[in-house]
Amino acid sequence: MSEQAEIFVGDAIKAKLQEALNPVSLEVIDESHKHAGHAHAVMRPGTATGHGGTHFHVKVVSEAFKGKSRVDRHRTINGLLQQELNAGVHALAIDAKAPGE
Template identity: 45%
Template structure:
């Protein structure tokens, strides 16, 4: 599947904010076709897997807040659902 504009923007923003040692932005939208939040754009549901030293010693909740802040208005505005798996190296 080709990456759409929201997908590319999320990768760019997360790379700039966290200099991750691992980053996977996974488009799960096809699994939710026809469900609530599917706007037909093909970019409604994502999973972010990110590993960065920025998350060392930070709680799971704070990590999610950090990722959401870095993504600005994308979650909740342009993307209906975002699952976040954030970890520090070695976790």
């Protein structure tokens, strides 16, 4: 994978969450470079140098999470990003809040 592919994965994640959740704020942080030497990264072409788009941290604030448990919030995001998770996103850290939290 090229660095362009890494950017595309992050952009795809951001676009899907933006469309589905209409967030007050949304931040998608690519943390793949922190995991470049891990076994799963070495096995995937292009990821050994940190350009695989495999690890992301999502910080999102949305009305869609109002009254939902932490587990339900994570299930919602994981469901929206199932395609990316199936395609090689190895880890997804999630901070999901409703406005005012």
